[in-house]
Amino acid sequence: MPVVNAHRVSIITPAYKAAQIIGETIESVLGQTYSDWEMLIAEDCSPDNTRDVIREWEKKDPRIKLVSMPANGGPAMARNEALAHATGGWIAFLDSDDVWLPEKLERTMAYARANGSALTYTGFRRMSADGVRTGKQVHVPRTLSYHALLGNTAIATSTVLVNRTEVGDLRMRKTYYDDFDCWLQILKPGRIAYGLDEDLMRYRVLSQSVSRNKRRSAMHVWRAYRELEKLSVLKSAWYFGQYALRGLLKYRQF
Incomplete structure (x- = not known):
């Protein structure tokens, strides 16, 4: 494991077919008021020129680091490969299609x-795929326990910061849902x-995003309860009801 710098934030970004949007994501990191960071972008064997685009940004700032996946493995494996190279005492997650406001890290x-x-x-706001339209703020609860999170959709991956010393x-x-599973x-x-x-x-809303397929998403949330968390059918139904209701309220408006 690389030497850990207690004050540094290692930003974990999986990238796949992100050539057209990864630049805006990187620019939002470069604009942060907190400067002790490294951005580890795990390029997951895209069929486009995502890797070349990242290499160009890598030349501009040594804090930006390309992590090349040997084969396409999906977001979880890409994130794990980037995590294996992280030197920061803090871990932040930022997906390749999302952007941070300047004071996010600070x-x-x-x-x-x-x-x-x-x-x-x-908290955060959604934005349209072209970045032109911005939605209302999505508010978050002050605290979440394991049991509270089972029935909640409040944690957006690109807002998360983890204290590596604690975890x-x-x-x-x-x-x-590798991210939801990780928080649990x-x-x-x-x-x-x-x-x-x-x-x-x-949070950039893309029409092809897997999370927008509500039926498929619901099925995988249920499987997470039953197969990963080993919850009973009754408990799974209880948490799923809460999860679905909060998701409905969350997505009822842009």
Whole structure:
């Protein structure tokens, strides 16, 4: 494992067919008011020129680092490969189609330290694929436990900051919702996640996004309860009802 710098944030970004949008994502990181970071972009064998685009940005700033996947493995494996190269005491996640507002890292770091938080998340707004239209702020609860998260959709991946000192070795399992599963595993021992209810990220809504397929998403959430968390049918039904209701309220408007 690489030497850990306690103050550095390692930004984990999986990238696949992202040539047209990864530049805007990188620019949002370069614009951060908190400067002690490294951005590890795991390029997952895209059929387009995503890897070449990342290499050009890598030349402009040594904090941007291309991690080349040997074969296409999906988001979880790409994130794990980037995590294996991370040198920061803090881990942030930023998907290749999302962008941060300038104070995202600074505000989240300060909030995490003030609360002694192992996992911190923030509010955000959706934006259209072309970046022109921005939706209303998606608010988040101040805290979430493991059991509360089972029935909640509040944690958006590109808002997450993890204290590596508290959590230790961080890896994602290869499952449909690898991010949701990861947050559950962090909280399962009894940790509490803290939410900063400020608008600090833009979530790009893409028509081909797998998370927009509600029926398929619901099926995989149910499987996560039953197969990964080993919950009974009754408990799974209870949490699924809460999850579905909160998801409906969350997505009822742009």
